[in-house]
Amino acid sequence: MSELEYKVIVGLEIHVQLATRTKMFCSCGLGFGGEANTRVCPVCIGMPGVLPVMNKQAFEYSVLAALALNCNIPSFTKWDRKSYYYPDLPKNYQISQYDLPMSEHGYIEIPLEDGTTKKIRILRAHLEEDAGKNTHTFGNFSAIDLNRTGTPLLEIVTEPDLSSGAEVKALAVELQRIVRYLGVSHGDMQKGHMRFEPNINLEIIKEGKAYRTPITEVKNLNSFRALEGSVKYETVRQLDEFMETGVTFGMGNKRTFGWDDVNECTVLQREKEEAHDYRYFPDPDLVPVEMNDEWLAEIKGQLCELPIQKQQRFVDEYKLSEYDAAVLTGDRATAEFFDGAVKLGADAKRVCNILTQTGLKMANEKGCSAAELGVSVENLATLAKMVDAGDINANAATKIFEEMTASDKGPAVLAGKLNLVQKSDAGEIEGFVDEVLGANAEAVAEAKSGSKKSKKAMGFLMGQVMQKSKGQANPQVVSQLLNKKLGESE
Amino acid sequence: MSNKIDEAQARQVAKLSRLDLTDDEIKRFSGDLSSILEYIEKLDELNTDSVEPLAHCLPVHNVFRADVPKESLTAEQAVANAPERYDNYFKVPKVLDDNSGA
Ligand SMILES: [Zn+2]
Numbered sequence: 001m002s003e004l005e006y007k008v009i010v011g012l013e014i015h016v017q018l019a020t021r022t023k024m025f026c027s028c029g030l031g032f033g034g035e036a037n038t039r040v041c042p043v044c045i046g047m048p049g050v051l052p053v054m055n056k057q058a059f060e061y062s063v064l065a066a067l068a069l070n071c072n073i074p075s076f077t078k079w080d081r082k083s084y085y086y087p088d089l090p091k092n093y094q095i096s097q098y099d100l101p102m103s104e105h106g107y108i109e110i111p112l113e114d115g116t117t118k119k120i121r122i123l124r125a126h127l128e129e130d131a132g133k134n135t136h137t138f139g140n141f142s143a144i145d146l147n148r149t150g151t152p153l154l155e156i157v158t159e160p161d162l163s164s165g166a167e168v169k170a171l172a173v174e175l176q177r178i179v180r181y182l183g184v185s186h187g188d189m190q191k192g193h194m195r196f197e198p199n200i201n202l203e204i205i206k207e208g209k210a211y212r213t214p215i216t217e218v219k220n221l222n223s224f225r226a227l228e229g230s231v232k233y234e235t236v237r238q239l240d241e242f243m244e245t246g247v248t249f250g251m252g253n254k255r256t257f258g259w260d261d262v263n264e265c266t267v268l269q270r271e272k273e274e275a276h277d278y279r280y281f282p283d284p285d286l287v288p289v290e291m292n293d294e295w296l297a298e299i300k301g302q303l304c305e306l307p308i309q310k311q312q313r314f315v316d317e318y319k320l321s322e323y324d325a326a327v328l329t330g331d332r333a334t335a336e337f338f339d340g341a342v343k344l345g346a347d348a349k350r351v352c353n354i355l356t357q358t359g360l361k362m363a364n365e366k367g368c369s370a371a372e373l374g375v376s377v378e379n380l381a382t383l384a385k386m387v388d389a390g391d392i393n394a395n396a397a398t399k400i401f402e403e404m405t406a407s408d409k410g411p412a413v414l415a416g417k418l419n420l421v422q423k424s425d426a427g428e429i430e431g432f433v434d435e436v437l438g439a440n441a442e443a444v445a446e447a448k449s450g451s452k453k454s455k456k457a458m459g460f461l462m463g464q465v466m467q468k469s470k471g472q473a474n475p476q477v478v479s480q481l482l483n484k485k486l487g488e489s490e
Numbered sequence: 491m492s493n494k495i496d497e498a499q500a501r502q503v504a505k506l507s508r509l510d511l512t513d514d515e516i517k518r519f520s521g522d523l524s525s526i527l528e529y530i531e532k533l534d535e536l537n538t539d540s541v542e543p544l545a546h547c548l549p550v551h552n553v554f555r556a557d558v559p560k561e562s563l564t565a566e567q568a569v570a571n572a573p574e575r576y577d578n579y580f581k582v583p584k585v586l587d588d589n590s591g592a
Contacts, residue, residue: 056557142583144582277506
């Protein structure tokens with residue numbers, strides 16, 4: 001294979017399921033799984049003569065997400081019918097938005113591997129309803145469950161600004177953080193709350209001339225791994241295809257692929273004989289939505305510091321590593337828990353260590369966020385301060401943190417109760433040091449000798465002092481005193 | 491009179507609507523649809539230069555409901571009118587192209 005210079009070009013279509021309690025145009029509840037056709041009503045089944053009514057929360061969640069994606073919110077938006085016949089959509093049209101979407105022209109900032117960020121432009125984001133679910137495995141027929149029909153989806157369309165599988169994954173992860181921070185979606189990939197459809201092609205430079213390969217659309221990806229994998233796989237496949245056939249981008253040669261999760265490859269889907277004719281037209285059942293300044297301001301008030309901004313601030317202000325900052329800003333509650341303790345005067349690195357080494361592990365086991373373990377932000381701050389003051393050591397901090405999750409007592413009380421208070425009082429420790437030095441003449445001589453054995457002897461003396469203090473002496477103070485005394489008596 | 495909707499277009503419209511029409515019907519509907527379009531074209535005689543496009547015929551906007559669940563149908567009720575059912579599901583001919591637009 002000769003080396004070709006090429007660029008990967010990817011745009012994404014993303015469907016995000018909103019975290020409302022009910023469907024978009026009827027009062028059926030949202031859920032996952034459950035008995036077939038038990039969350040349906042005449043509206044979402046598509047009975048004739050019914051009237052859909054818009055869920056206000058779904059609209060406000062969409063506006064909130066669109067604001068976080070830096071989109072414009074037009075003052076007027078409307079609903080359109082997108083016609084197609086498919087049994088999981090019994091009305092034979094999907095209520096969507098065509099020419100006047102509720103938001104457009106924004107961007108999402110994504111973190112890159114080198115620590116910088118990149119802005120990916122967003123063409124538009126609009127609201128639409130989900131379809132139901134088909135099952136083909138019961139026999140020589142299809143079985144339709146309409147529980148999902150009418151679930152509110154925010155469809156986000158990016159410009160083709162992404163240039164690698166890693167960037168595509170970074171965008172997906174960032175978007176998941178954003179919608180979870182805002183509470184507009186649970187962002188649970190396994191439940192299909194976020195579905196991705198990348199449009200992928202390449203720009204290949206051959207003998208100084210640029211060629212574009214035909215666009216591949218990969219349908220319905222709902223894991224980060226599949227998303228990244230599909231882009232990587234398509235890059236290689238399209239390069240190979242171009243070298244074999246020389247086929248380039250042209251009218252009507254966009255193709256639809258699926259993703260084979262087992263073999264980790266894209267699979268060509270049956271090509272349609274003709275392009276869909278969706279015959280969009282305004283939905284006469286639904287009146288338009290007009291946005292005014294007051295309402296918009298009210299929704300803007302629900303915005304929060306975005307995850308990537310928080311992450312950057314933790315690096316800049318708190319001097320955390322990129323890695324630690326990313327871990328702590330994974331979910332909003334943990335980020336605010338950490339931030340709160342630091343704002344109460346605790347050392348950022350210390351709080352970070354307590355959380356990353358203990359809190360997040362426990363949270364993971366319990367399936368909650370570190371902020372929900374039952375430790376108050378005040379107690380977290382106090383605990384960190386106690387370590388820095390030398391009152392307790394880092395191991396004790398772990399034990400006390402664990403204890404605090406099951407107790408309403410503060411860290412100082414628990415440290416006392418668990419006998420974890422470290423003695424830093426030089427006077428008291430000096431007594432132990434003198435005793436140990438007096439009783440171990442041989443080790444003292446070896447420690448002073450400067451020979452190979454001196455380090456080992458030093459460790460032995462250190463251990464003896466710690467033992468005498470029942471493990472409660474501050475090792476730093478012990479070490480200082482030992483060094484001082486051994487030096488003096490030379 | 492030359493038809494605005496020829497038979498091929500009538501067939502396409504029928505196909506999009508999942509209607510199975512005979513050749514005679516195609517002939518008849520291409521004529522009917524053409525005359526309907528011609529009739530509607532009368533509207534082109536109006537001067538609409540200063541008229542804003544209309545998205546909805548009612549002067550009403552922002553009709554919402556609260557996000558509060560209400561009781562749904564039972565599965566039994568839901569599939570009661572279906573031509574065919576399998577368990578609590580609607581039963582339909584096997585769908586090959588599993589690729590709805592949503
Ligand atoms: Zn319903």
